Amino acid sequence: MNLKLDAIRTMLRDRAGPFRHLVSLFRLVWTASPALTVGSLGLRLARAVLPLLGLVVGKLIIDAVVSQTRLPSPGDSLIDWIFSGRLDRLIVLLSLEFALALLSNGLGRASALADSLLSERYSNFASIRLMNHAATLDLEQLESSAEQDRLDRARRQVTGRTSLLTQIFGQAQDILTIISLAAGLIAYAPWLIALLCLALIPSFLGEKHFNAQSYRIDYFRTPERRQLDYLRYLGSSTETAKEIKLFGLNGFLAQRFERFADAMYADNRGLAIRRAAWGAAFSGVGSLAYYLAYFLIVWRAASGRFSLGDLTFLAGSFLRLRGLLEGLLLGFSQMAGQVLYLADLFDFFELRPTIVSPALPLPVPHPIQIGFVFEDVGYRYAGSETWAVRHLDLTLHSGEVLALVGQNGAGKTTIVKLLARLYDPTEGRVLLDGRDLRDYDLAQLRARVGVIFQDFVRFHLTAAENIGVGRVDDLTDRPRVAEAAVRSLADRLIDRLPLGYDQPLGRRFNNGIDLSGGEWQKIAIARAYMREADVLILDEPTAALDARAEYEVFERFKDLSRGKTAILISHRFSTVRMADRIVVLGGGRVIETGTHESLLASGGNYAELFDLQASGYR
Numbered sequence: 171m172n173l174k175l176d177a178i179r180t181m182l183r184d185r186a187g188p189f190r191h192l193v194s195l196f197r198l199v200w201t202a203s204p205a206l207t208v209g210s211l212g213l214r215l216a217r218a219v220l221p222l223l224g225l226v227v228g229k230l231i232i233d234a235v236v237s238q239t240r241l242p243s244p245g246d247s248l249i250d251w252i253f254s255g256r257l258d259r260l261i262v263l264l265s266l267e268f269a270l271a272l273l274s275n276g277l278g279r280a281s282a283l284a285d286s287l288l289s290e291r292y293s294n295f296a297s298i299r300l301m302n303h304a305a306t307l308d309l310e311q312l313e314s315s316a317e318q319d320r321l322d323r324a325r326r327q328v329t330g331r332t333s334l335l336t337q338i339f340g341q342a343q344d345i346l347t348i349i350s351l352a353a354g355l356i357a358y359a360p361w362l363i364a365l366l367c368l369a370l371i372p373s374f375l376g377e378k379h380f381n382a383q384s385y386r387i388d389y390f391r392t393p394e395r396r397q398l399d400y401l402r403y404l405g406s407s408t409e410t411a412k413e414i415k416l417f418g419l420n421g422f423l424a425q426r427f428e429r430f431a432d433a434m435y436a437d438n439r440g441l442a443i444r445r446a447a448w449g450a451a452f453s454g455v456g457s458l459a460y461y462l463a464y465f466l467i468v469w470r471a472a473s474g475r476f477s478l479g480d481l482t483f484l485a486g487s488f489l490r491l492r493g494l495l496e497g498l499l500l501g502f503s504q505m506a507g508q509v510l511y512l513a514d515l516f517d518f519f520e521l522r523p524t525i526v527s528p529a530l531p532l533p534v535p536h537p538i539q540i541g542f543v544f545e546d547v548g549y550r551y552a553g554s555e556t557w558a559v560r561h562l563d564l565t566l567h568s569g570e571v572l573a574l575v576g577q578n579g580a581g582k583t584t585i586v587k588l589l590a591r592l593y594d595p596t597e598g599r600v601l602l603d604g605r606d607l608r609d610y611d612l613a614q615l616r617a618r619v620g621v622i623f624q625d626f627v628r629f630h631l632t633a634a635e636n637i638g639v640g641r642v643d644d645l646t647d648r649p650r651v652a653e654a655a656v657r658s659l660a661d662r663l664i665d666r667l668p669l670g671y672d673q674p675l676g677r678r679f680n681n682g683i684d685l686s687g688g689e690w691q692k693i694a695i696a697r698a699y700m701r702e703a704d705v706l707i708l709d710e711p712t713a714a715l716d717a718r719a720e721y722e723v724f725e726r727f728k729d730l731s732r733g734k735t736a737i738l739i740s741h742r743f744s745t746v747r748m749a750d751r752i753v754v755l756g757g758g759r760v761i762e763t764g765t766h767e768s769l770l771a772s773g774g775n776y777a778e779l780f781d782l783q784a785s786g787y788r
């Protein structure tokens with residue numbers, strides 16, 4: 171309910187000053203390419219005065235022809251006319267019109283070219299800005315569905331709004347043309363212009379109303395649209411194809427898609443029909459005014475107060491002016507509509523992260539002396555009623571390998587995320603060498619922590635890049651990448667790939683090869699070894715590894731984490747027992763701590779779980 175109210179509040183604010191974002195847009199466009207912005211505007215300025223020049227030359231030609239018809243003929247042939255010099259003026263005027271036509275064509279094409287280049291530059295630039303900004307935001311902000319809606323709308327603006335640019339520049343050009351034509355017309359019949367403007371007002375207001383309605387529909391339909399995107403992805407991607415086929419989910423997905431899509435279609439169709447009907451009626455009013463004015467001009471010409479040239483000039487400029495004014499007013503209302511959407515992009519850019527470095531950050535100790543201490547830490551995910559961890563007291567000593575054990579949902583992954591400051595505690599604090607984690611430099615802290623989550627990303631990049639992204643500065647440092655692969659035992663599988671380290675992984679792109687779950691895990695673990703991390707964290711990294719591989723990987727891990735601090739999360743006791751110390755979690759709190767042997771001896775929760783797993787092998 172609150173979310174809905176917030177959404178309405180935001181929307182009303184946007185409607186109050188929709189044009190305020192135009193300045194931001196122009197700034198963004200300018201930054202994307204100053205040269206193309208100047209070029210595009212300059213070309214449009216030049217094009218703006220061409221219609222008036224064309225009409226003036228047209229009028230002069232007709233008046234020149236009419237004056238010739240009143241004089242005696244110099245002869246029958248064209249040669250006679252040319253040598254008599256009576257066509258000189260007409261030839262000059264026609265050449266001028268020809269030159270204007272050429273110029274208009276050239277400028278038109280040049281400005282379309284500049285616009286399309288500028289649109290692409292803008293779209294790329296804004297996309298990069300969007301990606302960079304999203305990277306600064308808190309994980310929690312990105313995870314909330316309201317923010318995902320906002321991000322989705324912002325993403326659409328980056329590519330979908332480029333026509334707005336062309337439109338704004340076009341409007342500027344049209345305004346200049348209108349001024350030039352109106353200046354010409356005003357000398358003859360100023361009241362005609364006033365009549366035209368009045369006749370267009372209903373059209374303008376109608377458009378404005380419908381634009382706002384269509385934005386409102388779009389705004390509140392964002393969650394459904396994301397559902398549609400998601401269903402389309404589920405139903406048509408290689409990642410999901412296996413289960414969709416085996417469970418025969420195609421019909422289920424298609425039906426669900428249809429239900430959402432039909433509801434959206436019904437809304438859009440109703441609006442489109444009302445818009446078309448009112449648009450036709452308002453445009454009829456505009457046409458009526460135009461023909462009334464046209465009739466008056468014709469009457470004045472017939473009564474001899476306007477020359478024939480005047481008549482063509484007036485009729486021509488009047489017709490153009492009507493088209494331009496109509497276009498301009500409608501354009502403004504469309505722009506107002508589009509600017510509403512623009513607010514989504516700039517609102518997203520205004521979103522600020524809360525997890526940031528302090529003004530005067532402490533350097534992260536290297537090496538870590540004492541370790542991490544969780545003091546009465548509580549964390550509740552946004553929108554969740556229950557605490558993921560609460561009253562948690564936990565110490566991770568420098569140099570030890572600690573295993574976190576506990577049932578699903580016990581809070582193991584949450585602890586890791588708190589340690590890497592992906593979230594800040596809702597209650598209590600996490601200390602590093604006696605100081606609050608929030609006092610340290612955030613980038614440095616994250617650089618010192620190497621985490622591989624259980625849902626690690628399978629980058630559809632080459633094998634080398636998949637490892638190199640663990641330390642992106644050394645992405646192309648092949649010896650370092652190979653070294654990390656040796657450590658995680660990924661080297662043997664990479665050697666078997668047809669293109670070795672340059673083998674694209676994943677099936678999304680050309681030549682891609684998919685790996686088994688365990689193979690992907692070895693690659694992901696290598697990513698952690700790329701970092702010069704003081705703290706290594708593997709969150710269920712061996713779930714997909716076979717027993718031998720698991721044993722080997724952990725032997726390595728223990729070796730390599732000597733002198734470093736490490737956390738292992740695993741449900742396999744064969745892995746867990748290798749840790750120096752084991753912490754058993756339950757309901758977001760520590761319920762037991764000790765070594766494998768001491769925990770077994772105490773006969774508590776750990777011993778029970780161990781027995782349960784061991785009995786499976788007997």
Ligand SMILES: Nc1ncnc2c1ncn2[C@@H]1O[C@H](COP(=O)(O)OP(=O)(O)OP(=O)(O)O)[C@@H](O)[C@H]1O
Pocket residue numbers: 313551552554557558559576577578579580581582583584585
């Ligand atoms: N992004 C999230 N939003 C809301 N609740 C979450 C989120 N992630 C986890 N939770 C909840 O927080 C609690 C702790 O989750 P966490 O992932 O830390 O458990 P875990 O011990 O790592 O579990 P598992 O062994 O299944 O990986 C769970 O109840 C879970 O439902």
